[in-house]
Each structure stands twice: as structure tokens, then as C-alpha cells.
Amino acid sequence: MAIEVNGKTIETDEEGYLVNLNEWNEDAAKILAAQDDLELTESHWEVINFLREYYDEYQIAPAVRVLTKAIGKKLGPEKGNSKYLYELFPYGPAKQACRFAGLPKPTGCV
Template sequence: MIHKKWNIKIAQNIAQQESIILTDQHWEIINFIRLCYNKFNIIPPNRMLLKLMQKKFEIEKCNNTYLLSLFPKGINKQANKIAGLPKSNICL
């Protein structure tokens, strides 16, 4: 279940703990993964996330290199946490 008390302030605090300064590019991904979670009721695995991103973003953003430039520890370890999503059951 998505964190019910999540808000921008909480996201900023988590990002600060992760040594990330949130930019518009971060928010674009954070909001997109929250949307995906709400739509599919799962934390999208990386491959699925990239496929879904191809429908919304320019191709330059639809790869692991771009995502790691924003979230160096990875989508599952940082972006999902900042977005208020539950921990994934997927082993990494």
C-alpha cells in the first residue's frame, strides 16, 4: 500500500537523507512511479517501468543510465522510497 501520509515535504526529507536534491527531473520520475503503482497496484519492476516510460517520455529518459543519474542507488532503493512506495518483494 502506498504511504497514506506521503507528501512533498516527506519526500524532500527522505531525499535529503539520501543526499539527493530533488529537481523537476526527479519529480517527473517520482510522480510517474506513483502513478504506475496506483494504476497497477504493484511496484513496477525496472523492465516494466522502462517500457511504461517509453509511452510517456522522450527516449533519452527511458533507460537505466538516466534513472541512475537521478537515483544513484537505483529506483528500488531510492526513487520508490522517496515516492512513499512500500518496499519491494523483488530480490535484487
């Protein structure tokens, strides 16, 4: 599978995760979100950018509990809860947000 981003083909696996993380850009994220009928807002970008920083630091995509806790620490308790994150990413905050962020599927996610 693949997505078309600015005339460039970016390979994705069968679940829509990017095969090559270095090919990610904001336009790719918008296209992946559009596939899920979502338009990315500033709140989405906060989580996406947080995930990308987390991945750079730890070389792993966080599972949802870790994500929720870490977001709470960085962005405040009103954002560090699963209700808020599920409103942004209805298909699962860790799984869906990591896909939009161009990261591999988080461990512990089915």
C-alpha cells in the same frame, strides 16, 4: 524508525520505506531524498509522480526493467533508459525512487 515532516512523525520501516502510504507528501519525499544527500529536481519529480500514478493504477511498484520501459513510453526514449535513471537515483532507480515516492519496496528488488 521515523521521519519528522512539518512537525508530524511518519513511521518508516528499517529500510526507510513509509509504513503508511497515505502519509506521503512532497515534503516527506524531500526529507527522504536529503537522507541520501539528494536534492529533488524536476526530473526526479517526473519519475516520482510517474511511480505514484503507476502504483495507483496497478497497486504494485514496478521493478526497474518495467519502470525503464514505461518511462520510455511516457516521457520519451532519452529518459527511458537505465543510465538516465541511475543518474537521478544512484542507489537504484526502482528502489530509491519508490522510497521517495512513499511506495513499498518494488518486488524483485534486493
